[in-house]
Amino acid sequence: MPALKTTLRVSSGNGNVLVIRPSAVVGLLTDVTVNSKNSSSSSQAGVNFTVTVTPLSGQSAPSVTPNIPVTYEDRYIQISTNLFQAIAAACTTLDPTNGCYFTFNETTLSAHSFDWVVSNLTSGNYGIEVDWTPYSTATAPSTAQTCVGPVVFTAEQAKIFNQSNGISF
Numbered sequence: 011m012p013a014l015k016t017t018l019r020v021s022s023g024n025g026n027v028l029v030i031r032p033s034a035v036v037g038l039l040t041d042v043t044v045n046s047k048n049s050s051s052s053s054q055a056g057v058n059f060t061v062t063v064t065p066l067s068g069q070s071a072p073s074v075t076p077n078i079p080v081t082y083e084d085r086y087i088q089i090s091t092n093l094f095q096a097i098a099a100a101c102t103t104l105d106p107t108n109g110c111y112f113t114f115n116e117t118t119l120s121a122h123s124f125d126w127v128v129s130n131l132t133s134g135n136y137g138i139e140v141d142w143t144p145y146s147t148a149t150a151p152s153t154a155q156t157c158v159g160p161v162v163f164t165a166e167q168a169k170i171f172n173q174s175n176g177i178s179f
Contacts, residue, residue, distance in 0.1 A: 014140040018165050022133035025170040030061050032140045032163040033123035036083040039155040046094045053148035055156045056084030060141050061126040067134030075127045084119040
């Protein structure tokens with residue numbers, strides 16, 4: 011079941027394309043914990059968006075670019091430490107060169123909106139669907155969550171002109 015769905019009528023003419031732009035507010039929670047039982051922990055949360063366009067008037071299938079999910083948000087966090095081992099063995103005797111360590115790694119990717127271009131259109135009605143798939147991974151005691159909303163999408167008909175051939179309607 012699509013998250014958002016509408017219908018759009020495309021007029022006739024050469025070079026017609028649809029530009030579809032979903033925009034979303036995305037929240038990510040990545041809570042990473044290390045303790046005496048786990049010296050390394052990670053969590054990841056994110057959301058992927060997809061756009062599907064279906065002909066409703068007997069036309070051939072249009073081309074949707076990109077035709078794969080687009081990541082709107084993704085965050086990965088990892089923490090590693092030898093602190094608990096070091097306390098037990100004293101930092102200098104555990105690793106006299108480097109001592110104790112605490113490592114925090116974070117990677118974040120953001121889009122918030124993205125343009126899909128739909129080409130190979132002919133006159134008629136098309137169904138447009140925008141879906142999103144939240145995902146999260148974490149091992150206890152760490153947690154990860156994703157929330158999405160509000161989401162708005164715009165769809166507009168545009169025309170691609172090839173200057174070497176002139177403009178035709």
